[in-house]
Amino acid sequence: MSDAAVTVQAKSLAKNFGRRTAIAGVDLTLSTGECLALFGPNGAGKTTLLRLIAGLLKPTAGTVRVQGVDVRRDTHARSLVGLISHHSMLYASLTALENVEFTARLYGLPEPRAAARRALESMQVSEGARAPVRTLSRGLQQRVSIARATVHEPSVVLLDEPYSGLDEAGAAALTSLLQSLRARGATLLVVTHNVVEGLALATHAAIMTEGRFARFEQRGGAFGAGFDAQRYAAEYRELVRHAG
Amino acid sequence: MQGRTPGFLAASWIVARKDLAIELRTRSAFLSVVMFALLGLVIFFFAWDPTAVSAIDLAPGVLWVTFTFAGLLGLHRSFGAELQDRAIDALLVAPVEREAIYAGKAIANAIFVSAVLLVAVPAVALFYNLPLVRAVSALGLVGVLAAIGLVAIGTLFSAMAVNTRMAELLLPMLSLPFFVPIVLASAQASTRMLANRPFVDEVLPWLKILIAFDIVFAVACTVAFPHTLEE
Numbered sequence: 001m002s003d004a005a006v007t008v009q010a011k012s013l014a015k016n017f018g019r020r021t022a023i024a025g026v027d028l029t030l031s032t033g034e035c036l037a038l039f040g041p042n043g044a045g046k047t048t049l050l051r052l053i054a055g056l057l058k059p060t061a062g063t064v065r066v067q068g069v070d071v072r073r074d075t076h077a078r079s080l081v082g083l084i085s086h087h088s089m090l091y092a093s094l095t096a097l098e099n100v101e102f103t104a105r106l107y108g109l110p111e112p113r114a115a116a117r118r119a120l121e122s123m124q125v126s127e128g129a130r131a132p133v134r135t136l137s138r139g140l141q142q143r144v145s146i147a148r149a150t151v152h153e154p155s156v157v158l159l160d161e162p163y164s165g166l167d168e169a170g171a172a173a174l175t176s177l178l179q180s181l182r183a184r185g186a187t188l189l190v191v192t193h194n195v196v197e198g199l200a201l202a203t204h205a206a207i208m209t210e211g212r213f214a215r216f217e218q219r220g221g222a223f224g225a226g227f228d229a230q231r232y233a234a235e236y237r238e239l240v241r242h243a244g
Numbered sequence: 245m246q247g248r249t250p251g252f253l254a255a256s257w258i259v260a261r262k263d264l265a266i267e268l269r270t271r272s273a274f275l276s277v278v279m280f281a282l283l284g285l286v287i288f289f290f291a292w293d294p295t296a297v298s299a300i301d302l303a304p305g306v307l308w309v310t311f312t313f314a315g316l317l318g319l320h321r322s323f324g325a326e327l328q329d330r331a332i333d334a335l336l337v338a339p340v341e342r343e344a345i346y347a348g349k350a351i352a353n354a355i356f357v358s359a360v361l362l363v364a365v366p367a368v369a370l371f372y373n374l375p376l377v378r379a380v381s382a383l384g385l386v387g388v389l390a391a392i393g394l395v396a397i398g399t400l401f402s403a404m405a406v407n408t409r410m411a412e413l414l415l416p417m418l419s420l421p422f423f424v425p426i427v428l429a430s431a432q433a434s435t436r437m438l439a440n441r442p443f444v445d446e447v448l449p450w451l452k453i454l455i456a457f458d459i460v461f462a463v464a465c466t467v468a469f470p471h472t473l474e475e
Contacts, residue, residue: 054333054337055336055337056333056336056337058474075249075339075340075341076249076339077339078337078338078339079247079249079338079339081337083333083334083337085330085333087329087330087333088329089329089330089331089333089334090329090331090334091262091266091325091328091331092325092328092329093266093269093270093325094262094265094266094269098265102258102262103334103338104247105250105258106250106255106258106335106338106339106340107247107249107338107339108247108248108249108250108339109247110247132269148334149334152247
């Protein structure tokens with residue numbers, strides 16, 4: 001694997017909040033088009049890891065690079081990253097379209113309104129686009145949030161519990177969007193509690209406990225045929241039970 | 245689809261426009277701040293003994309005290325919308341300078357408090373029977389300079405206080421000591437302007453102090469702002 005293909009690289013990454021260790025020396029390398037499904041119990045450090053990679057947190061030790069660049073230092077490199085969290089990160093008083101258009105403007109996209117419309121259509125939110133976000137259901141807000149995070153077609157998409165609150169159609173739209181992002185070469189990092197859902201797209205799978213990777217697996221392709229996801233889920237539950 | 249990321253001024257304006265759009269949509273903060281300012285002026289008016297202090301001496305002080313507290317009320321909400329559903333995270337991962345976020349917030353706040361002044365200054369002129377044109381020009385000019393300083397400081401401390409449990413208490417406690425020189429210089433300059441005192445000898449020195457504070461606070465707060473966002 002050449003260095004040029006490496007999209008996300010974390011070396012000896014650590015993060016403490018006061019005396020509490022959230023991330024205790026994580027090494028991670030993901031290349032173009034790869035997808036890591038990250039599992040772990042609450043408080044394992046999954047969200048903190050995502051926030052470190054997104055540049056929202058300053059590491060206590062170690063480094064994080066996205067396409068070889070420290071996103072905390074290089075403002076323009078932040079346009080490589082898209083972040084989806086269990087928080088909607090939307091402004092409740094603005095409409096769905098205004099929220100996504102605002103993001104499109106921040107990323108300097110040409111024709112921001114058209115880009116926002118396309119992103120909302122890809123998440124099947126065309127009808128609610130002109131409604132203030134506060135009037136939308138939790139599931140629709142999550143769809144708008146996904147449209148907001150992917151409107152600039154990022155090279156690295158960080159997803160924290162992206163399926164939470166989504167109905168069947170929303171989940172299908174998200175899976176389809178993630179597949180198309182991967183097909184375009186985007187690197188995905190998905191935090192989820194749903195093992196089967198997480199493994200559907202993943203090329204890598206990791207279980208995190210106490211700020212470390214307790215288990216890390218990598219396959220040539222996706223964890224699809226020939227991989228016993230149910231067994232992995234049972235092993236995951238067992239590992240979490242022991243860690244707890 | 246990688247766009248051409250906006251420069252400092254463009255990014256600031258995008259953030260400011262978004263904040264103003266939110267305020268225009270809800271109007272809740274503006275109405276409550278204007279009401280607070282008008283009620284403050286009314287209470288001062290009834291508490292005032294017209295035989296003890298002349299209107300020209302009293303009116304500027306009343307305006308700047310009311311304006312300062314009303315401004316604090318408005319500034320408090322500046323980062324409130326960002327914390328709801330963690331919209332601030334989306335702002336921080338965007339390819340814009342942290343300083344541009346601060347500048348955008350400050351521009352929106354400056355427009356907001358200037359709009360409050362547009363209502364408060366004529367109201368002061370009315371209550372204290374001041375010549376309207378002179379009052380508007382004197383208080384308006386000083387008001388713009390005062391607003392810049394108040395907003396520069398208030399926006400920074402609003403970002404610092406919003407993450408705390410006692411933000412309503414912390415914002416005034418942090419801000420008011422820094423507001424003192426601005427309120428003092430504003431009151432002195434406007435009193436002298438309303439009394440038709442010599443501009444160069446008596447008004448200009450206070451205006452220079454105001455301008456100096458504005459420049460120092462605007463620069464210092466812009467530089468300090470990115471550090472308030474570190475976790």
